[in-house]
Amino acid sequence: xxxxxxxxxxxLLSSLVMLTAMPLFFNxxxxxxxxxxxxxxxxxSKYPTDDKKYECRTGPFxxxxxxxxxxxxxxxFDDKKDRDSKVGPQGPIGPQGPAGATGATGATGPAxxxxxxxxxxxxxxxxxxxxxxxxxxxxxxxxxxxxxxTFAQCDKGDxxxxxxxxxxxxxxxxxxxxxxxxFRIIEGSGFPSTPNGWDVILSVEGTDIRLTVGAFCxxxxxxxxx
Numbered sequence: 001x002x003x004x005x006x007x008x009x010x011x012l013l014s015s016l017v018m019l020t021a022m023p024l025f026f027n028x029x030x031x032x033x034x035x036x037x038x039x040x041x042x043x044x045s046k047y048p049t050d051d052k053k054y055e056c057r058t059g060p061f062x063x064x065x066x067x068x069x070x071x072x073x074x075x076x077f078d079d080k081k082d083r084d085s086k087v088g089p090q091g092p093i094g095p096q097g098p099a100g101a102t103g104a105t106g107a108t109g110p111a112x113x114x115x116x117x118x119x120x121x122x123x124x125x126x127x128x129x130x131x132x133x134x135x136x137x138x139x140x141x142x143x144x145x146x147x148x149x150t151f152a153q154c155d156k157g158d159x160x161x162x163x164x165x166x167x168x169x170x171x172x173x174x175x176x177x178x179x180x181x182x183f184r185i186i187e188g189s190g191f192p193s194t195p196n197g198w199d200v201i202l203s204v205e206g207t208d209i210r211l212t213v214g215a216f217c218x219x220x221x222x223x224x225x226x
Contacts, residue, residue, distance in 0.1 A: 134224045142209040153197035154217035160189045161216040163198025170208030
């Protein structure tokens with residue numbers, strides 16, 4: 001009975017010693033944890049400072065201010081936060097916006113000053129005379145009973161002003177200028193065969209008949225050579 005009491009007393013004493021030592025153990029552990037926290041004091045802080053201004057948004061240092069964002073990135077995050085931080089797929093392209101207003105058209109500038117007047121040209125021709133008009137002739141022997149054509153041609157580049165014709169008949173007794181009651185004479189200028197001359201087309205009956213056609217031509221440079 002005495003031994004049992006002593007054993008029980010010893011067990012209680014041991015328990016009391018352990019209970020007394022527990023606060024000391026936890027205090028020491030808290031000191032160690034506090035000291036361990038202090039060892040990271042140069043890396044992160046719970047409040048922003050001049051040298052620790054970046055707040056970690058994720059990871060073990062979430063909510064702490066650090067001197068570099070690398071302290072937040074170099075430690076692997078837990079799977080849930082990794083999934084939450086992933087970027088989703090890109091959305092569809094939005095509709096095209098309305099076109100901007102067109103700028104106003106520039107105003108036309110003022111007209112420039114008038115240029116210097118050119119040198120006056122030589123006076124034009126005011127009258128027709130022997131210096132600027134010449135006469136050309138052409139003669140042919142006509143064939144009886146057919147259409148005969150004879151024309152007087154001006155120089156190339158000159159202009160026909162007028163024309164005339166004459167008939168020279170050796171035997172007037174058998175000469176006829178018309179046939180079947182209709183005249184067969186065509187006279188004028190601008191025909192395809194003579195664009196700048198005088199043309200005469202006629203039908204006669206008879207022999208030894210000569211047709212002479214003359215054209216009055218205006219002389220453009222170069223001057224006409226007789």
